[in-house]
Amino acid sequence: MPPSPSHGPFRDSSGPLSWGRIVRAPHRVARPGGRAEAAAALTALPPGETLLACGMGRSYGDSGLNPGHCLIDMRGLDRFVAFDPDTGVLECEAGVTLADILRLLDRRNRPGRSWFLPVTPGTKFVTVGGAIANDVHGKNHHSAGCFGNHVLSLELLRSDGALLRCAPDENAALFAATIGGIGLTGVILSARIQLKPVPGPWLESEDIRYSDLDAFHDLAEESVADWEYTVAWIDCLARGPQLGRGIFSRSRHTADGPAGSPARAAAFEPRFSMPVELPNLALNHLSVSAFNALYWRKAPPRPVARVLPWDPVFYPLDAIGQWNRMYGRRGFYQFQCAVPKATARDAVRELMRTIAAAGEASFLAVLKTLGGRPSPGLMSFPMPGATLALDLPNNGPRTHSLLDRLERIAGEAGGRVYPAKDGAVSSGAFRRGYPRLDEFARHVDPRFSSGFWRRVDGAAAGSGANKEEPTS
Structure with a gap:
């Protein structure tokens, strides 16, 4: 209506x-x-x-x-309430963005006393309220869990006018329902968050080209102990013996930046914006397949260490304003599922086979491992295992059919889809997940x-x- x-x-x-x-x-x-x-x-x-x-x-x-x-x-509730630089406890209103927090830390951090977000998704342009409501996760889930693991308390306004402080020891059931509760328990007004200490605004980072899914799993397992952040870009159109080939990235905080480089933690505005929607034909199987092959080949086959600021490691797409216009007037879906560790290898392989066979053009496909730290949220998405996310241009019934098949594969493996990314999951699949x-x-x-x-x-x-x- x-x-x-x-x-x-x-x-x-x-x-x-x-x-x-x-x-x-x-x-x-x-x-x-x-x-x-x-x-x-x-x-x-x-x-x-x-x-x-x-x-x-x-x-x-x-x-x-x-x-x-x-x-x-x-977004109008965007005020910082308190920040303790000795403990790293930050209190802010729900409309404060992660970019706002990074801007604050860029000003307040000092050598020997620096803080960073305990968990960050792939964009800093999300609000604290949204990060809690979707219980976002990042490249360090295997070590840090979800955003909700680091929320000390929150204020929740209910439709009956009740203003409630929710924490693990106060209104605990409502606290658990609100973290990952996709905004359905009320309006989050503010939150207290425990930031994490870091040695400075730099990360040691390595990109490694790998040849197939088995190589991904080997790299992920060997990196867990020593690398805080891990993720892989996947060439989702590769088939046969190269199924699942990609570029594995791993990073960890370091105090030492490149000589002569300013200690600038992040860029707070996009470098440029996508001015118009691209024609729908710009992203097709041929163009994306060529891009993926070139992108894969440019990465070194052996680790090459670099020292980078936060932005290129955590937020590469933030450099392009309105990057979602790249998919044209029809838009796009993102499919993201988590599958449990016991079935992850087989499920990811079947998902990749299905995507490659469908020939749907996607150059943004990401594979990560998920750790065992449970979230306090009742509806948190991650589970110990792996998560696959990819963008799919909206080609109507053909795309819907592929989404149905991917949903079924994830569900049969004991997995589930992520509500923050979903636009098509069935009621039955959501309930089972x-x-x-x-x-x-x-x-x-x-x-x-x-x-x-x-x-x-x-x-x-x-x-x-x-x-x-x-x-x-």
Whole structure:
């Protein structure tokens, strides 16, 4: 249904768009500038409508959208509350971005007393509230777990007006439901986070070209003990004996930067932006296959150590503003699954065979190992094993069929998909992948919903408040 006329702080908007540029739908959006305005927005929520907090809009599918209903844009709550440079405890509002935190650390870090994010995803342009709601993970999951492992406490505003402090020892069940709870338990207003000590703004980094999936697993196993961050780019179009070939990257913090280089931790704005959407034909099997082959061959077959600042290691795509326009007007899906360690080798091989045989053009495909540190979140995505993520240009039914096959392979291996990246998972596959879903659902605020939640949760779809709406 289209939103009704503007009501109180909510204003009609036809523009909210998923990062994959597939889901565009009308919403009513409130943009509070502080805590009091956020609370007033909840009070003014129109009868029969639901709400979802949003931030930088980096969710790929419909988990960050609430089509036909209301959004509360939290980017106005962007204040730092406190930072202790001796303990590394940071308290901030939920609209503070990871880029804002890095900018603060760039100013405040000193030799011998430097801090960094305990966990970071592949972009710094996400809010703290979004990082908690999606329980983001990074290249150091095998050693540090998820973002939620480092959240000391948070403030949560519920639709009944209750303002709750949630922590492992206070409102613990709601704390667990909120971490990885995709925004459905209420509005996160602020959080306290434990940062990690690092020797400085530099990383020792190595890129290693490898020939097949077995070589990836060997490199991953040998790197776990000594390298804090590991990840591999995969040539997902390679077949036969080169199936799964790629470039394995590993990094660790170091105090020593290149001689004469300024100790600049990160770039805080993109170097340039994609001005327009590329033609849909620009990314085809031939062009991507050629790019992948050249990219693979440019990497050294043996480790070559480099010392780099944070940005090229953690955030290479942040250098390009609006890089999601590369996939053209039809947009793209990202498929990301986690599979357990016991089945990971066979499952990843079958996933790669299926992708290569389909010939879908993707030059952004990533494979990582996941460690055994459990998240406090009921709905956290990672599990001990491996995770595969790849972008797929939206080619309509052909892409949907491939997504269905990949979902089935992951599910049969005991795996699951990541809601922050998903735009197509079935309700049954989601329920099978998240065995604590019913426990989580008991903590969902009855006035909160999203396109994703109505799509995958039968109870929500059947209720009056959470009536299913078209999402594309």
